Amino acid sequence: MTGPPWKQESQRSYFAKALIDLGRRNPNVVVVGADTTESIKTLDFGKAFPDRLIQLGIAEPNMISVAAGLAAAGKIPFAATYSVFGSAHTYNVIRQNVAYTNLNVKIFCSHAGLTVGPDGATHQINEDIALMRGIPRMTVLVPADGPETAKCVDAAAAMKGPVYCRFSRTNVPTVTSSEDGFAIGKARVVRDGFDLTLIGCGIMVARCLEAAQLLEREKISARVINLSTVKPLDLATIDRAARETGGIVTAEEHTVVHGIGAAVASAIASNHPVPIAMVGVQDVFGESGEAEELLRKYGLTAEKIVEAAHDVVKRRDR
Amino acid sequence: MVEVSEELIAGLKKKAVTLRKHIIRMTHNAQSGHPGGSMSACDIVTALYFHVLRVDPTNPTWPDRDRFVLSKGHACPVWYAALAERGFFPVEELMTFRKLNSRLQGHPELGTTPGVENAAGAEGQGLSFSVGLALAARMDHKAWRTYCVLGDGEQDVGQTWEAAMAASKYGLDSLTAFIDRNGIQQEGRTEDIMPLEPLAEKWEAFNWHVLTIDGHDFRQIFAAIEEAHRTRGRPTAVIARTVKGKGVSFMENKIKYHGAATSDDELKLALAELEAMEAAI
Numbered sequence: 001m002t003g004p005p006w007k008q009e010s011q012r013s014y015f016a017k018a019l020i021d022l023g024r025r026n027p028n029v030v031v032v033g034a035d036t037t038e039s040i041k042t043l044d045f046g047k048a049f050p051d052r053l054i055q056l057g058i059a060e061p062n063m064i065s066v067a068a069g070l071a072a073a074g075k076i077p078f079a080a081t082y083s084v085f086g087s088a089h090t091y092n093v094i095r096q097n098v099a100y101t102n103l104n105v106k107i108f109c110s111h112a113g114l115t116v117g118p119d120g121a122t123h124q125i126n127e128d129i130a131l132m133r134g135i136p137r138m139t140v141l142v143p144a145d146g147p148e149t150a151k152c153v154d155a156a157a158a159m160k161g162p163v164y165c166r167f168s169r170t171n172v173p174t175v176t177s178s179e180d181g182f183a184i185g186k187a188r189v190v191r192d193g194f195d196l197t198l199i200g201c202g203i204m205v206a207r208c209l210e211a212a213q214l215l216e217r218e219k220i221s222a223r224v225i226n227l228s229t230v231k232p233l234d235l236a237t238i239d240r241a242a243r244e245t246g247g248i249v250t251a252e253e254h255t256v257v258h259g260i261g262a263a264v265a266s267a268i269a270s271n272h273p274v275p276i277a278m279v280g281v282q283d284v285f286g287e288s289g290e291a292e293e294l295l296r297k298y299g300l301t302a303e304k305i306v307e308a309a310h311d312v313v314k315r316r317d318r
Numbered sequence: 319m320v321e322v323s324e325e326l327i328a329g330l331k332k333k334a335v336t337l338r339k340h341i342i343r344m345t346h347n348a349q350s351g352h353p354g355g356s357m358s359a360c361d362i363v364t365a366l367y368f369h370v371l372r373v374d375p376t377n378p379t380w381p382d383r384d385r386f387v388l389s390k391g392h393a394c395p396v397w398y399a400a401l402a403e404r405g406f407f408p409v410e411e412l413m414t415f416r417k418l419n420s421r422l423q424g425h426p427e428l429g430t431t432p433g434v435e436n437a438a439g440a441e442g443q444g445l446s447f448s449v450g451l452a453l454a455a456r457m458d459h460k461a462w463r464t465y466c467v468l469g470d471g472e473q474d475v476g477q478t479w480e481a482a483m484a485a486s487k488y489g490l491d492s493l494t495a496f497i498d499r500n501g502i503q504q505e506g507r508t509e510d511i512m513p514l515e516p517l518a519e520k521w522e523a524f525n526w527h528v529l530t531i532d533g534h535d536f537r538q539i540f541a542a543i544e545e546a547h548r549t550r551g552r553p554t555a556v557i558a559r560t561v562k563g564k565g566v567s568f569m570e571n572k573i574k575y576h577g578a579a580t581s582d583d584e585l586k587l588a589l590a591e592l593e594a595m596e597a598a599i
Contacts, residue, residue: 030457054453054488062446062480069450072428072435074381075457077450092440093477097447101428101437 003213006173006206012110014146015167016041018153019078020048029157030070032056034063034081040110042080060085061093064105068097071104076157082116083109083166087128098162099135105163106156112142112166113253114281114298115203115291124286124294129201130258132164133231139184140231141165142252142260144205145174148228151182159184166202168253170291173206176226187234189241193223196247196312198305199238201227201260204251204279211249211305222309230260235267242272247312249277251305253295256280275315277308326369327536328599333403334364335596338565340399340412342588345579348416351424354575356396358500358533358560359467365539366465367400375405378432384462385451387436389444389478390469390498391425392577398422398431406433442475444468445495449484452493452553463547467496471503474512479524485553486525493553494546495526498533500562504576521555533558566591 023029023045030052037043037055046053054070056063060081067077079086086109087094098105109128116124132140141156141163143149149167156163180188190205191212200208205226212222223245225237242248248268250261261278268274281298295301337360345351367373371384388397395415402409407421414420421431425439436447448466455462472478485493499517501508508514521528527549531538539558546554562576563569566588569580580588 051457056480056484059477059480059484061443061477062449062484065443065446065477065481066450066453066484069447069452070454071450072447073385073451073454073458075454093443096437096440097443103428 004173004210006175008171009146009174010171011143011146011149011167012041014150015108015110015153016044018150019045022153022157023049023052026076026157028074029076029078030054031078031080032063032067032070034058034060034085036081040080060090064090064093064107065097067105068101068103076104076106078106078108080108082123083112083128084123084125087131087164088125091131095135099137102137102161104160107164108153109166111169113168113202114286114294114300115168115170115253117170117291117294118288120288121285126255126281126286128166129230129252129254129260133263134258137162138231139163139229141184141228142201142230143167143228144202144226145172145176147174147176147178147180148182155182155184168203172203175206175209182228185229185232185234187229187237188226189223189237190226191222191224193221194245195221196249196309197223197225197241197245198249198251198309199225199227199241199260199264200251201230202253204253204300207300207302207305208251210302211309214302214306215309220309220313227260230263233263233267238264238267239271242268242274247275247316249279249305249308249312251279251300253300254280255283257283275312277312279304279308322537322540330364330368330536331599332596333368334361335565335592335599336403337364337396337399339589339592340402341395342566342580342585342592344395344399344412344415346585347413349579350416351395351579352392352577353395353579354502354562354569354572355390355393355469355498355500357564357566357569358562359390359393359498360396360564361534361536362467362496362498362539362558363396363400365536367404370543371465372462373433375433378406382460382462385435385448385464387444387448387451387464387466388426389438389466389472390441391438393469394426397426397434401431401433407431441469441472442477445478445481445485448493448495449481449490452485452490453488455492456490463492463494465494465496467498470497470499470501470508470514473497473514473517482521482524482526489551490553491550494543495553495555497555497557498560499557500560502562502571502573502576506573518557521557525552526555527552528555528557530557530559533560534564565595
């Protein structure tokens with residue numbers, strides 16, 4: 001884990017490169033697309049392996065079921081498009097054809113959350129984690145940055161069963177390094193601390209690290225956890241954070257309804273309840289704007305995490 | 319390819335009656351399920367499972383098997399009956415259909431029932447799934463074929479046509495779709511709920527090779543399959559004209575029996591009719 005200033009890098013570029021590397025190693029890896037292959041860079045895979053990129057047009061339900069059929073015949077299909085189409089638009093197809101069947105389909109989606117930017121609310125899905133973590137048998141991944149997106153590709157291919165992975169359109173701070181360990185189901189403590197814990201996923205991990213630095217100036221020691229696997233949740237690491245630090249702030253580029261905040265709250269409520277505050281989209285739709293403007297307007301900043309941390313500490317010490 | 323002797327036809331007719339009796343008993347025992355669409359598809363399923371499909375009941379996941387996909391998942395009684403009669407699991411197990419802890423779910427579940435190849439229930443996903451299978455076979459240079467049975471109600475579903483476009487784009491000639499054209503969906507006649515005609519022309523417009531047959535005539539079913547095998551560069555759609563509830567007079571062409579089981583009295587009547595039919599073969 002590195003500190004700021006961080007390089008700003010494209011998760012899509014890491015995704016595309018990892019997919020090609022994987023494709024070289026494993027001839028069973030195929031990609032299905034839905035008229036977004038250039039944008040999310042799976043076209044690069046198609047250039048490397050022309051027969052292994054299936055272009056299905058603007059027909060995402062078909063794309064998901066075709067992927068399921070490919071998986072049923074032994075392929076490892078990556079179904080890749082924008083998150084709004086690869087989750088909400090295809091929800092019941094994923095549920096019936098991918099999860100209920102427990103097939104080896106990997107749904108990798110870019111353009112998650114507010115940072116889609118000017119395209120506006122129709123494309124800014126802030127509900128996909130909620131949808132996907134509700135489906136039995138689904139593994140849900142939210143990589144913090146480019147290197148971790150690449151690791152998600154390899155880890156998803158190495159496990160049997162359905163995976164949903166979401167990442168951002170915008171360049172994001174590279175907070176992890178290629179050498180950092182990664183395992184599905186393991187949350188990583190990326191900064192140690194004792195007064196409270198900040199748990200973030202995706203682009204909010206960088207903001208949690210920034211918030212921890214701000215808190216340090218006030219002599220508040222914040223642990224930071226990178227929750228790159230939302231499901232299955234790493235209960236041990238979360239439980240330890242609750243017991244050892246006594247307060248939790250979650251941060252996600254996603255609605256606070258049924259997102260990682262809700263997942264963490266539910267986990268600690270069953271084990272060791274401590275005060276919790278959730279930074280995220282507050283049950284509203286987004287709008288057009290630049291990514292950074294939107295993050296500020298909707299309260300997804302290091303400053304908001306610091307405010308939430310104050311609130312948690314105050315409630316705990318009351 | 320397909321030898322069609324009188325003896326073969328007689329044997330298949332008997333087998334189809336056996337499957338229909340299972341369908342009636344299973345849905346009666348469960349007091350739920352979908353007998354009408356199971357019986358309309360029965361002769362197609364019989365033809366496939368008892369004379370066409372290369373499958374191995376002792377090794378249901380044999381990689382080189384032909385694939386049968388039931389897109390109209392509510393018609394699974396006919397699938398379960400065929401699989402049981404073909405030896406994939408004991409015939410006695412059919413009576414667990416729709417019961418707690420059964421391997422025979424109300425709609426097909428992949429991985430639970432030996433021989434079941436897809437999950438279906440939400441309509442309109444099976445043809446897409448079949449496209450994925452056929453693409454995989456082609457990538458691996460395999461000779462196995464994919465047969466998908468769709469309901470005519472499923473022609474309402476947009477995804478069916480997404481799949482139709484994809485299958486013709488990729489020229490999937492190892493894929494054959496049977497459309498069980500019984501003319502009835504849950505709430506009424508297809509032409510009242512959402513008119514489908516001209517249906518053959520729709521599939522032709524999607525660049526499929528299209529055949530229209532009597533879906534209760536084994537010779538026509540085999541001829542269609544043969545023609546599908548001979549057709550290169552295009553998938554084949556077989557519009558099989560069928561009768562909902564086929565085989566039991568009071569159930570035939572009745573909207574009610576899309577999703578209603580027989581009463582005790584109706585069960586006796588239905589079985590008596592089917593037994594008389596069997597004796598006459």
